[in-house]
Amino acid sequence: MSWLRALKETARSGLSVERRRLEPAVAGRGALGLALVVGVSLALFGPAVAASSAFGAFQAAIATFQRSYRPRPTLALASGASLAVSTFLGYLTGAHLVLFLLLLAVWTFVAGLAWAVGPTAGIIASSNVAIMLVTVTLPTSVATAAGHAAMIAVGGLVQAVLIVLMPVRRWGAQRDALADALAAEADYARRLRHDPTASFDPVPLMTARSAAAVTPRQARRRPAELHGARGLAERIRPVLASLADPAVGAPAEGPQRDRVRELLGAAGEVLDACAHAIRHGEPVELPPAAVAALRTPDTGAILSGAPRRAATRLAALLGDVVETAEPRTETAAGARSRPTLLRLLPVALGRMRAELRHDSPVLRHAVRVTAVATAGYLLGTALPLGHGYWAPMASVMVMRPDFSQTYARSVARFGGTLVGVALATGIVQTAHPGTWLSAGLAVFCAFGMYLLMRTGYAASQVFVAAYVVFLLGMEGVGVTQTVRDRVLLTLLGGLLAMLSYAVYPAWETPRLRGRLADWLTADGRYAATVVAHYAEPAGPVCPDVREALLANRAARIAWQEGVARATHEPVRHRGMSRAAAGEAEDALAQCGRVAMLLEAHLPERGAPPVPEAAALAEALRRATERGAKAVRERRTPRWEELRETVEAWERGEGAPDHFLLRKGAVLLLAALDELSAVLAR
Numbered sequence: 001m002s003w004l005r006a007l008k009e010t011a012r013s014g015l016s017v018e019r020r021r022l023e024p025a026v027a028g029r030g031a032l033g034l035a036l037v038v039g040v041s042l043a044l045f046g047p048a049v050a051a052s053s054a055f056g057a058f059q060a061a062i063a064t065f066q067r068s069y070r071p072r073p074t075l076a077l078a079s080g081a082s083l084a085v086s087t088f089l090g091y092l093t094g095a096h097l098v099l100f101l102l103l104l105a106v107w108t109f110v111a112g113l114a115w116a117v118g119p120t121a122g123i124i125a126s127s128n129v130a131i132m133l134v135t136v137t138l139p140t141s142v143a144t145a146a147g148h149a150a151m152i153a154v155g156g157l158v159q160a161v162l163i164v165l166m167p168v169r170r171w172g173a174q175r176d177a178l179a180d181a182l183a184a185e186a187d188y189a190r191r192l193r194h195d196p197t198a199s200f201d202p203v204p205l206m207t208a209r210s211a212a213a214v215t216p217r218q219a220r221r222r223p224a225e226l227h228g229a230r231g232l233a234e235r236i237r238p239v240l241a242s243l244a245d246p247a248v249g250a251p252a253e254g255p256q257r258d259r260v261r262e263l264l265g266a267a268g269e270v271l272d273a274c275a276h277a278i279r280h281g282e283p284v285e286l287p288p289a290a291v292a293a294l295r296t297p298d299t300g301a302i303l304s305g306a307p308r309r310a311a312t313r314l315a316a317l318l319g320d321v322v323e324t325a326e327p328r329t330e331t332a333a334g335a336r337s338r339p340t341l342l343r344l345l346p347v348a349l350g351r352m353r354a355e356l357r358h359d360s361p362v363l364r365h366a367v368r369v370t371a372v373a374t375a376g377y378l379l380g381t382a383l384p385l386g387h388g389y390w391a392p393m394a395s396v397m398v399m400r401p402d403f404s405q406t407y408a409r410s411v412a413r414f415g416g417t418l419v420g421v422a423l424a425t426g427i428v429q430t431a432h433p434g435t436w437l438s439a440g441l442a443v444f445c446a447f448g449m450y451l452l453m454r455t456g457y458a459a460s461q462v463f464v465a466a467y468v469v470f471l472l473g474m475e476g477v478g479v480t481q482t483v484r485d486r487v488l489l490t491l492l493g494g495l496l497a498m499l500s501y502a503v504y505p506a507w508e509t510p511r512l513r514g515r516l517a518d519w520l521t522a523d524g525r526y527a528a529t530v531v532a533h534y535a536e537p538a539g540p541v542c543p544d545v546r547e548a549l550l551a552n553r554a555a556r557i558a559w560q561e562g563v564a565r566a567t568h569e570p571v572r573h574r575g576m577s578r579a580a581a582g583e584a585e586d587a588l589a590q591c592g593r594v595a596m597l598l599e600a601h602l603p604e605r606g607a608p609p610v611p612e613a614a615a616l617a618e619a620l621r622r623a624t625e626r627g628a629k630a631v632r633e634r635r636t637p638r639w640e641e642l643r644e645t646v647e648a649w650e651r652g653e654g655a656p657d658h659f660l661l662r663k664g665a666v667l668l669l670a671a672l673d674e675l676s677a678v679l680a681r
Helices: 003-015 024-044 047-064 072-094 097-116 119-135 142-165 172-194 203-212 229-244 255-280 288-295 298-302 305-325 341-354 361-382 390-398 403-431 435-455 457-475 483-503 509-535 543-566 578-599 612-632 640-650 659-680
Strands: none
Touching: 003 403, 003 457, 024 047, 024 142, 024 435, 047 072, 047 119, 047 142, 047 435, 047 457, 072 097, 072 119, 072 142, 097 119, 097 341, 097 361, 097 390, 119 361, 119 390, 172 203, 172 229, 172 255, 203 229, 203 543, 229 255, 229 305, 229 578, 255 288, 255 298, 255 305, 288 305, 361 390, 361 483, 390 403, 390 483, 403 435, 403 457, 403 483, 435 457, 457 483, 509 543, 509 578, 509 612, 509 659, 543 578, 578 659, 612 640, 612 659, 640 659
């Protein structure tokens, strides 16, 4: 993709506004916390302290909107405390340019590395640096700086207390994640009626798995219906695929196929009903027609063999999902453990330390944002525009580890700031609002920002820019700065951010082959682990199969995220075009799908073993590991050892007396051959 087209696509993405479900109650709670902090601070301490405490409450509320399954009060407290420390240290060095630049560089570098922990940590750390650039200009002495820092922390505390006293949809994020996973299974079942080999996106299941991890405090309070349904959904997916696939299930046409379509439709309705019940915390209301379709005795008379076993297992699993989804009062046991923030600190430091390598995109982002923040602060200070912190603040807020988000947010930040600053400055210069009216306008802008935060960065930035103008205008700070000055400094910050990525990039496109190789290795390990259990049956729920499946999903999602990031990069494909990437993904997805079909019929514990499966499992493991090495070295992978095993089985030499294994081996080899054909082109 050319640079011109990349800039056009990222600009369109940054300025787009999405239709999302708004949450006025949550936005109102955040604005209420901000209003309480501003009102009390303004009445007791004056406009300067009110502005500092307002920034603390404002940032704490933003932290609670991030996609995180940790307790929201904890996020608010952590955000307020970290911003308070940043502000106090910034003020101590603010009078000495060199010391402040050194602190800014260290603080920004650590904030850049925080993206290794996750997007929530990265966003909070980056926002703290940006807001620190404003708040350090408000105090006038060390004592007042300490007071300002304390009030910033109080702002975070107030938001945390309001979340406890005024809960909105308790466990709402966890309920939505689990309901989305069940709804994705329902949609998959319906698509299988018309396309027996339809693909399934594992992202909802992975998101539900992340949401299922809780801290010890959360585990004591979690509703029972949020525990167990995800595991059942994981087990339903391969059963649905096995029931629908003509290669191992019912024939493509005839009475059996009609019965399978009926069962799939009923499964979709039951899963949708369970998803609705979990999302809203209500009793499950099952459609009578779906219940009748699943319980009819005709299934045993129409279906036979593998399809009949799959239909029986599907009915049992759906019954377990319905029972689990019913609201109950007792808490769930055996929860997946999520470490507390204090226990997470060593883990976070370890992840950040692991990124200190030359090929790490997170390290490159940290270096970029550090250089841009310091350069932007120097340029903003040197220019005769006043309040030069607008330039580095804009840079820090828009920069992300990948190209598309950085450029899209730069355009959105400039456009939103242009509109927001123009409107707010026009109101200030024409209406001349007093201190209290400016505070009220700032709270209103904060409410608008919270409300529209998920609809697009450009829309929220209109309110953010106006919020800063009104808040600083409470004591007359920055009122004399013109719209032109603020917009020019924001434009400067955005241009520095965009230029830094062009000069010191971390392109995703050249790493696609490595991600494809990782997925191929994980795919092969998953298939080999499933096949090995036919040689040594260990029951339908096998921990090693589960771990291999999770590793395969993680590798697939990493590949898909890499492809999404590489889509708008102005980089030549360097050995893998967009079309080739899509075809390779289809081939590997088919390989994983065949392994999933085999997993649906894993033998029970104590079932007769199939010794021949061990040879196929070993051939699969070795072939995919060698193939992954060939992919990394830009060679076409070969599957000779696996081909010899499959062809010997087709000739009847050592072939197992097991239809699924024989058919699965042929399908696995065909999928891998398709991958080789794609890479050879």
